[in-house]
Amino acid sequence: MSKSFTAHALHSLKSIGSVAPSSKFLVNNMLKSIDFSKPLVIVEFGAGNGAFTKSLITKVHKQSKLISFELNDDFVQELSQRLGKHQQLNLIHDSAFNFEEHLQNLGVKKVDYFVSSLPLALFNAQQKSEFLKTCSNYLQADGKFLQYQYSLNSYKKLKQNFNKVGLGFTLINVPPAFIYECTNALV
Numbered sequence: 001m002s003k004s005f006t007a008h009a010l011h012s013l014k015s016i017g018s019v020a021p022s023s024k025f026l027v028n029n030m031l032k033s034i035d036f037s038k039p040l041v042i043v044e045f046g047a048g049n050g051a052f053t054k055s056l057i058t059k060v061h062k063q064s065k066l067i068s069f070e071l072n073d074d075f076v077q078e079l080s081q082r083l084g085k086h087q088q089l090n091l092i093h094d095s096a097f098n099f100e101e102h103l104q105n106l107g108v109k110k111v112d113y114f115v116s117s118l119p120l121a122l123f124n125a126q127q128k129s130e131f132l133k134t135c136s137n138y139l140q141a142d143g144k145f146l147q148y149q150y151s152l153n154s155y156k157k158l159k160q161n162f163n164k165v166g167l168g169f170t171l172i173n174v175p176p177a178f179i180y181e182c183t184n185a186l187v
């Protein structure tokens with residue numbers, strides 16, 4: 001039997017950064033601005049056991065590409081068994097910090113949406129700045145970098161790397177979460 005999300009989280013809290021998978025309220029709230037009716041390139045960071053991946057894969061256009069990164073071996077295996085049949089999904093068992101190399105291999109030059117569950121608070125300042133700058137450079141002009149966090153610690157860092165950062169909140173999640181919606185819009 002596969003280990004539960006919480007069992008993994010208690011074993012590796014420093015890399016997983018949460019004790020429970022995201023609620024459907026958080027998932028729906030974070031994805032609500034995406035227009036799924038057209039083909040998109042969506043890059044997901046920190047897929048875990050699939051709270052966002054499952055929702056994304058059922059919503060995306062058949063010509064979309066969903067590229068999901070996850071480091072934990074068991075989560076990757078579980079996702080691959082459950083969602084591997086979807087041809088839009090590229091599940092990548094590697095660190096999100098290596099995403100550029102994988103996008104190049106897949107021939108992807110621009111991204112419509114980044115959907116990130118990464119525990120940003122656990123990464124060092126320089127690593128975070130370089131990563132967010134690279135994501136910002138990959139965004140389509142009307143694209144978005146979507147990220148949830150349990151605190152406002154990363155707000156300043158996101159504002160340094162994107163032109164505009166909107167803030168939302170979802171109470172029904174363990175723990176309640178802030179949603180950052182970052183764009184390079186010039187307003």
Ligand SMILES: C[S@@+](CC[C@H](N)C(=O)[O-])C[C@H]1O[C@@H](n2cnc3c(N)ncnc32)[C@H](O)[C@@H]1O
Nearest residue numbers: 016018021022046047048051070071095096117
């Ligand atoms: C807070 S959990 C979120 C899981 C799931 N997306 C959800 O919302 O329920 C963060 C996930 O990011 C993964 N992770 C942490 N650092 C990572 C990295 N550098 N690259 C890819 N995944 C990473 C962890 O293994 C964990 O599954």
